[in-house]
Amino acid sequence: MTIRYAAFATALLATTALTTAAASAETLRWARAAEALTLDPHSQNEGPTTTLMHQIYEPLIVRNHAGEMEPALALDWAPSADNPNVWVFNLREGVTFHGGQDFTAADAVFSLNRAMSEASNFKELLSGVIEVRAVGDYTVEIETDGPNPLMPNNLTNIMMMDEGWSTENDAVDVQDYAAGEDTFSARNTNGTGPYVLTSREADVRTVLTAFDGYWGIGTFPLAASEIVFTPIQNPATRVAALLSGEVDFIQDVPVQDLDRVANADGLGLATAPQNRVIFFGLNVGADDLTLDDVEGANPLADPLVRQAMDIAINREAIQQVVMRGQSAPAGVISPPPVNGWTAELDMYPAYDVAAANALMEEAGYGDGFTIQLDCPNDRYVNDEAICQAAVAMFAQIGITVNLSALPRAQHFPLIANGETDFYLLGWGVPTYDAEYVFNFLYHTRNDGRGSWNGTGFSNPEMDEMIVSLSSNTDLVSRNQTIADLFALAEEELIYLPIHNQILNWGITDAWQTLVDADDSVKFKYFTME
Amino acid sequence: MFSYIIRRVLQSVLVLLVTGLVAFAMFRFVGDPVDSMLGQERTMQDIERLRENLGLNDPFVMQYWNFLGRALQGDLGISYRQGRPVAEIIMERLPATLELAAVSGLFALVLGIGLGVFTAIRRDGFAANAIMTLSLVGVSLPTFLIGILLIYLFSVELGWLPSFGRGETVDLGWWTTGFLTKSGLIAIILPSITLGLYQMTLIMRLVRSEMLEVLRQDYIRFARARGLKERTVNFRHALKNTLVPVITVTGLQLGSIIAFAIITETVFQWPGVGLLFINAIQFVDIPVMAAYLMLISVMFVGINLIVDLLYVAIDPRLRTEGKS
Numbered sequence: 001m002t003i004r005y006a007a008f009a010t011a012l013l014a015t016t017a018l019t020t021a022a023a024s025a026e027t028l029r030w031a032r033a034a035e036a037l038t039l040d041p042h043s044q045n046e047g048p049t050t051t052l053m054h055q056i057y058e059p060l061i062v063r064n065h066a067g068e069m070e071p072a073l074a075l076d077w078a079p080s081a082d083n084p085n086v087w088v089f090n091l092r093e094g095v096t097f098h099g100g101q102d103f104t105a106a107d108a109v110f111s112l113n114r115a116m117s118e119a120s121n122f123k124e125l126l127s128g129v130i131e132v133r134a135v136g137d138y139t140v141e142i143e144t145d146g147p148n149p150l151m152p153n154n155l156t157n158i159m160m161m162d163e164g165w166s167t168e169n170d171a172v173d174v175q176d177y178a179a180g181e182d183t184f185s186a187r188n189t190n191g192t193g194p195y196v197l198t199s200r201e202a203d204v205r206t207v208l209t210a211f212d213g214y215w216g217i218g219t220f221p222l223a224a225s226e227i228v229f230t231p232i233q234n235p236a237t238r239v240a241a242l243l244s245g246e247v248d249f250i251q252d253v254p255v256q257d258l259d260r261v262a263n264a265d266g267l268g269l270a271t272a273p274q275n276r277v278i279f280f281g282l283n284v285g286a287d288d289l290t291l292d293d294v295e296g297a298n299p300l301a302d303p304l305v306r307q308a309m310d311i312a313i314n315r316e317a318i319q320q321v322v323m324r325g326q327s328a329p330a331g332v333i334s335p336p337p338v339n340g341w342t343a344e345l346d347m348y349p350a351y352d353v354a355a356a357n358a359l360m361e362e363a364g365y366g367d368g369f370t371i372q373l374d375c376p377n378d379r380y381v382n383d384e385a386i387c388q389a390a391v392a393m394f395a396q397i398g399i400t401v402n403l404s405a406l407p408r409a410q411h412f413p414l415i416a417n418g419e420t421d422f423y424l425l426g427w428g429v430p431t432y433d434a435e436y437v438f439n440f441l442y443h444t445r446n447d448g449r450g451s452w453n454g455t456g457f458s459n460p461e462m463d464e465m466i467v468s469l470s471s472n473t474d475l476v477s478r479n480q481t482i483a484d485l486f487a488l489a490e491e492e493l494i495y496l497p498i499h500n501q502i503l504n505w506g507i508t509d510a511w512q513t514l515v516d517a518d519d520s521v522k523f524k525y526f527t528m529e
Numbered sequence: 530m531f532s533y534i535i536r537r538v539l540q541s542v543l544v545l546l547v548t549g550l551v552a553f554a555m556f557r558f559v560g561d562p563v564d565s566m567l568g569q570e571r572t573m574q575d576i577e578r579l580r581e582n583l584g585l586n587d588p589f590v591m592q593y594w595n596f597l598g599r600a601l602q603g604d605l606g607i608s609y610r611q612g613r614p615v616a617e618i619i620m621e622r623l624p625a626t627l628e629l630a631a632v633s634g635l636f637a638l639v640l641g642i643g644l645g646v647f648t649a650i651r652r653d654g655f656a657a658n659a660i661m662t663l664s665l666v667g668v669s670l671p672t673f674l675i676g677i678l679l680i681y682l683f684s685v686e687l688g689w690l691p692s693f694g695r696g697e698t699v700d701l702g703w704w705t706t707g708f709l710t711k712s713g714l715i716a717i718i719l720p721s722i723t724l725g726l727y728q729m730t731l732i733m734r735l736v737r738s739e740m741l742e743v744l745r746q747d748y749i750r751f752a753r754a755r756g757l758k759e760r761t762v763n764f765r766h767a768l769k770n771t772l773v774p775v776i777t778v779t780g781l782q783l784g785s786i787i788a789f790a791i792i793t794e795t796v797f798q799w800p801g802v803g804l805l806f807i808n809a810i811q812f813v814d815i816p817v818m819a820a821y822l823m824l825i826s827v828m829f830v831g832i833n834l835i836v837d838l839l840y841v842a843i844d845p846r847l848r849t850e851g852k853s
Contacts, residue, residue, distance in 0.1 A: 035808075037610055037611060037612070038611070038612045040612070043612070044566075044568070045568025045569065045570065046565075046568060121567060121568040121570075121571075122568070122570075124568070124570035124571065124572060124575075125570060175612050181607070181612075182607060182612065182613055182614055183612075186612045186613070187613075201621075201800070202611055202613075202618075203800055203804065203805070203808070204694070204695070204800040205694070230693070230694060230798070231798070232693050232798045233795060233798065233804075233807075233808075234795055234796050234798065236677050236680070236796075237677075237680060237692055237693050237796055237797065237798060238693075240677075240680045240681065240684055240685050240692040240693075241684075241692045241693050243685045244684040244685045244688055244692055245688070246684070246691060246692060246693070378811070406560075407560060407811065408560075408564075408565075408811075409559060409560025409561060409562070409564065409565060409811065409812065409813045410558075410559070410560040410561075412561075412564040413560060413561040413563075413564055416561075416564060416573075416576060428569075430569075440569075440570075445573065446573075447572060447573055447574050448572055448574075449572075451571060451572050451573050451576075452569075
């Protein structure tokens with residue numbers, strides 16, 4: 001019995017040893033919680049999908065780890081000297097697609113038009129574009145309905161496809177889920193990126209191999225010759241897979257497991273502040289809240305109440321206890337790398353229950369009131385725990401908060417439909433410009449803007465300033481407008497900032513990388529010892 | 530007989546239709562798929578247009594009617610999450626779940642009967658008591674905890690078995706199997722133990738109590754008096770007579786093994802229909818949720834129908850009732 005058992009164990013050991021050896025030193029096995037939804041580069045504008053796309057396809061301009069724009073398929077770009085409404089992009093020459101086709105201006109025009117089409121999730125980023133045209137083989141002009149200083153910022157996730165390949169394979173149109181379409185481009189790829197898709201089973205395994213015709217060979221380390229991607233949803237299993245050596249790199253290390261990963265032999269953490277700020281939104285626009293106990297009035301419409309709530313939040317306690325140090329307390333609705341952010345703005349008020357109670361008294365709510373807080377429980381790091389901590393903090397100033405924690409699919413529609421009085425939200429700024437913050441979160445909600453403004457807040461003066469940001473090309477006056485907008489926002493206090501998230505990637509010691517603030521891995525930068 | 534069968538089949542179809550109706554009524558509480566389908570930059574117009582295009586503004590009865598109409602033509606729709614035909618995705622995932630269910634069912638049956646007989650025969654032995662005590666753990670610990678404990682022990686500490694996935698699979702054209710590769714075989718060990726442990730304990734306790742009952746019967750005593758070998762008495766006479774209820778329970782448990790697979794599949798990232806369903810709920814992927822629930826209810830209703838028909842075949846009294 002014992003002998004047989006031992007033989008069985010040895011056999012198992014041998015097989016696992018074999019699998020470890022078979023995975024050559026240059027294979028990078030990568031796991032994260034979420035799977036890419038599609039392979040169509042213009043269909044889904046969502047983190048995990050975009051991250052996978054960045055290995056296979058490339059945009060004209062790409063962001064590096066610091067969030068700065070770097071030339072990718074465009075070498076340089078500038079507004080046209082003749083027409084302020086036109087941006088001119090000079091393209092990189094000698095770039096080939098995985099299928100061998102040359103990348104030219106016609107492909108760029110085709111791709112940008114495709115990204116602007118009805119079924120594309122990227123069309124809002126190109127909403128002011130009138131025409132995209134090729135001037136010669138390696139120059140592209142984008143004409144907008146007015147000067148657009150942010151055009152390059154908006155292109156960093158818009159991937160370039162080959163026109164010929166798309167036409168031949170009937171993939172000219174972006175996949176339209178609503179029409180029940182199943183398109184070629186959702187299952188097949190042909191990009192210019194550093195890695196070629198070798199095989200893919202959705203939710204199981206995606207294999208990428210290095211592209212031997214890549215233009216960036218010699219420019220980038222490109223240490224991984226093969227990448228095997230597996231989504232592992234369960235956090236405990238994901239960490240176990242890293243600890244047992246079955247994967248080399250995981251993107252989402254749960255905060256409670258950080259010490260384990262950091263202390264494990266041969267493993268380390270790569271850490272950087274994330275481009276995402278977490279905050280509470282307050283319904284200031286309603287005449288009367290639906291889920292409170294104050295009749296005929298909206299306590300949140302009173303600036304004194306909002307100030308009291310602001311100083312009743314103990315941001316440092318949330319950082320230390322709920323986030324285990326993995327957050328940076330914030331004083332403004334803007335992550336630090338964003339244009340317009342200043343350290344002064346980000347100063348958060350001191351936690352002061354006595355002063356908060358005095359403000360409540362002054363506002364006429366000395367006895368407090370009851371309100372409901374809507375919170376997601378599967379979207380941000382420890383989102384529900386943050387809300388639970390806040391419930392206790394608001395109780396100290398007499399506000400009884402009923403917590404309703406829901407999955408994201410139920411939480412976000414509450415904000416979209418304006419059905420919440422008090423909610424938690426996180427905001428990343430992919431354009432790295434404050435215009436993106438004001439446009440979506442502060443502008444009056446109408447057809448085109450303010451779609452994430454669930455507060456009912458409306459300030460025509462601010463609206464006018466926000467609209468001017470998208471066409472003001474004079475950087476000095478534009479930045480002044482942004483500073484003025486932040487000053488107004490601070491006065492209004494419709495959002496109570498909590499903190500900026502911190503990203504932690506778990507990785508074996510054999511590999512080195514810097515962490516990207518957008519959580520968008522770019523394997524071409526990975527180096528190996 | 531014939532009219533009885535027709536009546537049972539019609540009842541089954543009615544149950545299926547009602548299940549579907551209840552499912553569609555529930556979908557609205559799961560959330561709104563539109564938010565996951567559109568990017569962060571979506572405008573209020575985009576939301577409204579997509580809702581309209583997907584038919585989400587229609588009353589749920591209408592949505593259900595449209596689903597049925599298409600399903601009868603063999604079209605289960607396109608997954609909101611993956612953008613591929615639902616029928617294709619389910620056929621791709623079904624082998625993983627069925628293989629896992631088969632292995633864990635087999636594990637539960639073989640070990641459950643073996644240990645049940647052992648604990649019944651060695652009723653007061655130390656080993657039997659130890660097994661009985663340990664089996665309480667199997668019943669009382671939740672599946673996900675058992676899974677995580679097994680991963681911690683066998684993957685992280687000992688490094689013997691993989692913590693996630695199905696290993697390499699072989700595509701037979703209509704079926705992908707993990708039984709033909711070494712990595713596939715070692716990958717199924719932990720998930721099938723996790724999934725089968727509860728059922729194993731159940732079968733073991735059932736066999737044990739049935740055995741104890743049977744061993745007290747007169748014919749066992751007579752068999753012993755005749756001087757038959759202990760093994761013959763225990764296995765030929767006693768065990769055989771305990772198996773009838775065991776088989777009934779095992780059959781009924783088969784359905785719940787597939788249903789419980791959801792948790793096991795999530796813990797081990799096992800790419801079966803259970804994991805597919807969990808992802809569909811998180812994304813509010815209505816076509817996948819609808820197809821999965823219909824599949825499961827067809828399965829349950831089918832099993833029950835077969836059982837009912839078997840009763841008729843076994844019990845002549847039901848047959849005459851049907852005739853009258």
